[in-house]
Amino acid sequence: MSSNISIFNTPETQEHFLAAYKRLMKTWSLPYEDKWVETSFGRTHAIVSGPVNGEPLVLLPGAQATGAMWGPMIPDLVKNRRVFCLDLIDQVGLSEPNKVLTNSHDSSTWLKETLDGLSLDKVDIGGNSLGCFIVSMFAVSYPDRVKNLILTAPAATVSGIRLLYILKILFASWSSNPSVKSRFLEQNSAGLVDNTSTLFQLLFAAMSGSKVISKITPRQLTVDELRSIKSPVLIILGDKDMTAQKKADEVVNDLSELALNFQCEIIEGAGHLWTEQQYMFAGNKISQFLEYSQ
Numbered sequence: 001m002s003s004n005i006s007i008f009n010t011p012e013t014q015e016h017f018l019a020a021y022k023r024l025m026k027t028w029s030l031p032y033e034d035k036w037v038e039t040s041f042g043r044t045h046a047i048v049s050g051p052v053n054g055e056p057l058v059l060l061p062g063a064q065a066t067g068a069m070w071g072p073m074i075p076d077l078v079k080n081r082r083v084f085c086l087d088l089i090d091q092v093g094l095s096e097p098n099k100v101l102t103n104s105h106d107s108s109t110w111l112k113e114t115l116d117g118l119s120l121d122k123v124d125i126g127g128n129s130l131g132c133f134i135v136s137m138f139a140v141s142y143p144d145r146v147k148n149l150i151l152t153a154p155a156a157t158v159s160g161i162r163l164l165y166i167l168k169i170l171f172a173s174w175s176s177n178p179s180v181k182s183r184f185l186e187q188n189s190a191g192l193v194d195n196t197s198t199l200f201q202l203l204f205a206a207m208s209g210s211k212v213i214s215k216i217t218p219r220q221l222t223v224d225e226l227r228s229i230k231s232p233v234l235i236i237l238g239d240k241d242m243t244a245q246k247k248a249d250e251v252v253n254d255l256s257e258l259a260l261n262f263q264c265e266i267i268e269g270a271g272h273l274w275t276e277q278q279y280m281f282a283g284n285k286i287s288q289f290l291e292y293s294q
Contacts, residue, residue, distance in 0.1 A: 005097045013209025017092055020202040024068040027198055029075055037117030041110045045094035047085040050078030056120050057081040062129025064206035066093040069199055072276045073283030090214045092206045102215040104137040111138050124290055126150030132157045133218035139229045148293050149233045152282055153272050156218035160245040173207060181207045190240035190271030226260060233262045234289040236282045238270030
């Protein structure tokens with residue numbers, strides 16, 4: 001096996017990020033355990049919480065957000081589920097990559113190997129932002145492994161990404177000015193999240209001290225790809241999300257015209273990065289969806 005790939009700029013920025021990760025995990029209100037799974041792309045880290053005999057729910061974060069981001073939802077989700085929150089293999093977090101994901105075939109292979117390593121067969125699976133694209137393409141490639149699909153604040157996947165957003169994230173990532181990065185994150189949350197948030201602090205540490213090595217670029221799925229997803233799908237959108245080319249209600253209308261087995265929820269006032277209360281609201285909606293879909 002090849003050696004691990006360094007994501008952080010320096011040992012000091014890695015230490016700073018890991019401190020932010022630890023602070024975010026301290027906000028989890030329920031017990032959890034750490035698990036690692038060996039895959040052909042490296043060692044995947046999973047945060048596992050909930051009853052051992054619960055139905056498995058696997059969650060993938062957005063870029064640089066880590067599995068720790070799901071904390072506000074956990075109390076709702078673990079009532080009837082064993083929840084596995086993954087750190088993306090070639091993003092910041094506790095996963096240890098030895099190979100870069102170059103396309104959706106790679107990401108689906110990595111996710112399949114991770115599920116196999118966790119002894120999980122057919123699962124409920126969800127994602128946030130970039131994670132939505134990864135789990136959606138997994139559902140296209142391995143429909144027999146997906147029971148229900150959940151997409152929260154999707155980046156592309158069900159709509160195109162605004163060019164202005166791409167330019168903003170590139171400018172914020174390349175800028176050495178901390179205020180530029182802070183302003184981008186605040187705009188991403190529709191002005192509702194600031195540096196008092198532990199998730200904000202983690203994302204800021206990631207943007208400030210790491211490099212993006214993943215080659216996965218989310219895109220809008222084709223109509224044929226969307227129709228090939230056989231599982232029930234829940235999509236939760238913020239009506240102030242600045243990533244999408246279309247407004248949330250327009251995205252919902254477009255999907256409804258395709259007559260797909262998709263259920264959509266819109267969170268009023270929510271951007272792409274949500275507040276703790278907005279994540280809690282979404283967790284409640286996910287729990288209701290999964291209970292109804294059993």
